[in-house]
Amino acid sequence: MIDADHTPWPDVAAAHRRGAGLAVLPVGAHEQHGPHLPLGTDTATAVEVARRLAERLDAVLLPPVHYGATWGTSGWPGTLSLSAATVTAIVVDLGRALAASGAGGLVVVNGDWGNRAPLLVAAQQLMEEGVLPVVTLDHPGMAEAIDEVRESAPAAPGLAHAEEVETSIMLRLAPDDVHPDRYEACYPVFPSHFGTAPMPLHPFSPSGVFGDPALATAEKGERLLAATVEGCLAVLDDFVAGVLAGRAEAR
Template sequence: MTSHEAARSSSPDFGAQLAAGAIPILPFGALEQHGPHLPLATDTIMADGLARRIADEVGGILLPPINYGQTSDNAAFPGTITLSFDTVRAIAKDIAAALAAQGARGFVVVNGDFGNQAPLRQAAREISEQLGIGVLVVNYPGMAEIAAELCTTAPAGLGLYHAEEFETSLVLHLRPEDVRMELAVAEYPVYPPTFPAVLTGLDKLSRSGVFGDPRPATAALGATLMDRLADEAIELVNAFLLTLPVQDP
């Protein structure tokens, strides 16, 4: 199928795409530290990369990414700029309201940051209840299983994949010019027994901001990881599309 980039479409073209039933797809990223070797925009780069793959497969409308997110756990590191829970929730709801008013039959958000999960989940519930349109939040389905199968290094544990082999390989695939592998370091934090039940700044756990070992990362691995993530995400989105009302011809 053919996808459409909203930022490059005219107003009439955008309206025609919605009228034809195309689903808007929003990459929701963050601006936060990812160690000394990865760019602050890592989560946005990854979310946009996956959203593009989904849009190409389902003929969706790719919206411009949201470049900030709820990333207060990383706030002590320079360059991290966090939004509040309510701001993330409100951004998603406002965009959904504008799309619903223009006749969108559904809405997909591709989330690139762990901190966005809770506010986007709440936004999805409110969008469905208040606006009456279906919304799906995609949070890298199958990530842990894919990483366990394909990555060569051990994860840092507790579900944290941050600036290690998985993320570094994806950015090497998507934006290699922004990666400085000569600065990559490994760090495996020792978690306090209260973590993550008690909120702890990630700067207290990792001096470098890395959780795991990024040094074996390669662009080739990143391409394979993206293929696998895209397969899982596209299957999920296609299932979601079947729940939406069919557009009148």
């Protein structure tokens, strides 16, 4: 594994030429995560998953995109959201630059729900233009791990924000950034069409918590992260094989 931000260019160039030559890009967010978790929670999670993936894939770990398309949480001070078009443009530009650098493929590790659509648009554009193979990973495997690990009820199906899940992950990654003395639970009443129409989230939870962080532990956080990395690797099996086959053909 090569951490590109801490490596001279000839070593990165050699890594791009080796094997599948994958580059792993974490895309996070700068977004409110309740009164007890840092704004960089999603970035920290994406970086950790990306780092572990890069190690397992002998890939180049890229520095993260620290901002994301987080329109829904922009009603809380501190959240700094990019437009969806900006997220798409960043990843398209980086994909082109990586192809020019000789990388064999791009693995995007997405840390925030709001980035999903713009990242898919970027991947499609890079594919259509024949720039390089791209896959976007939205923490595959984590939902199943959450079902096994979480002891508190979710605020809504599929929703994990600043509650037991995310607090557990941050207790594992950056315990000094977690403030247990500020834990509070919030179970809002959502309208029936929640999740199907864009809506700002701040009217539903003054604190920014959705669920209950009280039962979070670092051990749960490690189980969630480990399961996510395995989920990513399972998704990547055929992608990596395809990149290797394409490179062999091109030589």
